[in-house]
Amino acid sequence: MCDDDIHPGLVHDPRLSRRAFGLLTVAATGVATVARADDTVEEKDVEVKTPDGVADAALFYPKAKGKCPAVLLWPDVMSLRPVFRDMGRRLASAGYVVLVPNLYYRMKKAPVIEGTFNFANPDDRAKLTPLRASVTTEGTFKDAAAYIAFLDAQAKTNKAKKAGVQGYCMGGPLSFRTAAAVPARIGAVASFHGGGLVTDKEDSPHLLIPKTQAAYLIEIADNDDKQDPTAKDKLKAAFEAAKRPAQTEVFAGAAHGWTVKGSQVYNEAAAETAWSNLLALYKKALG
Numbered sequence: 001m002c003d004d005d006i007h008p009g010l011v012h013d014p015r016l017s018r019r020a021f022g023l024l025t026v027a028a029t030g031v032a033t034v035a036r037a038d039d040t041v042e043e044k045d046v047e048v049k050t051p052d053g054v055a056d057a058a059l060f061y062p063k064a065k066g067k068c069p070a071v072l073l074w075p076d077v078m079s080l081r082p083v084f085r086d087m088g089r090r091l092a093s094a095g096y097v098v099l100v101p102n103l104y105y106r107m108k109k110a111p112v113i114e115g116t117f118n119f120a121n122p123d124d125r126a127k128l129t130p131l132r133a134s135v136t137t138e139g140t141f142k143d144a145a146a147y148i149a150f151l152d153a154q155a156k157t158n159k160a161k162k163a164g165v166q167g168y169c170m171g172g173p174l175s176f177r178t179a180a181a182v183p184a185r186i187g188a189v190a191s192f193h194g195g196g197l198v199t200d201k202e203d204s205p206h207l208l209i210p211k212t213q214a215a216y217l218i219e220i221a222d223n224d225d226k227q228d229p230t231a232k233d234k235l236k237a238a239f240e241a242a243k244r245p246a247q248t249e250v251f252a253g254a255a256h257g258w259t260v261k262g263s264q265v266y267n268e269a270a271a272e273t274a275w276s277n278l279l280a281l282y283k284k285a286l287g
Contacts, residue, residue: 168260224256
């Protein structure tokens with residue numbers, strides 16, 4: 001489902017070359033030199049120490065005075081790239097400290113795919129196989145704890161407020177695992193066209209719901225629901241059994257990947273509705 005249906009939008013960020021990224025100097029705080037900023041949001045490329053190495057990521061926060069809740073944003077299968085930088089920037093402008101990590105830091109720095117990429121081409125899809133294999137359940141738990149700790153170490157983060165986590169495609173399951181990895185910190189979880197939220201495996205993300213303390217927003221693509229119409233019912237049952245507040249809905253006519261701007265299946269009206277739902281969740285759950 002994730003492999004064939006995601007349309008990545010822009011892969012290479014013309015504003016930041018790989019060489020420039022490699023030359024960034026990391027200060028004692030772990031924050032690298034500013035890569036880009038606008039009038040209201042500060043953007044920095046950062047390096048985050050994890051138990052397995054050093055992850056490259058992008059950090060965004062409002063320039064305005066005051067502290068804000070933290071949010072971890074897991075990108076889709078194509079990892080950190082311009083469209084997810086834009087999402088991080090937009091979310092920060094709404095009043096949050098946002099971290100967008102490179103999923104595949106164990107293998108290579110972002111952008112992980114350069115040039116054109118066609119999911120209909122088996123050779124292109126094969127490029128993602130070893131990268132995806134580097135993202136494991138055990139590794140995600142370690143990464144999630146490190147990323148939330150990094151966010152909590154930022155001067156702009158209001159640690160008195162709960163943190164949020166959101167994910168796209170394969171980032172959906174990673175968001176569930178984040179909520180289970182640091183349950184005392186995560187107050188809200190959002191999944192957009194998440195793939196594999198319900199499986200028959202022992203590490204199925206939906207089995208983690210009772211271990212979490214978060215409110216949930218599950219936004220499902222129409223074609224994903226048609227492929228597995230029982231998944232949403234199993235999720236709803238799991239939320240109810242765990243007494244976790246959750247909004248679970250299918251977006252009629254919206255295809256897998258519809259929230260990713262610049263993609264072939266981007267649906268602006270549905271994407272804006274999903275974004276409004278996200279902000280409503282965070283306002284209620286994170287304060």
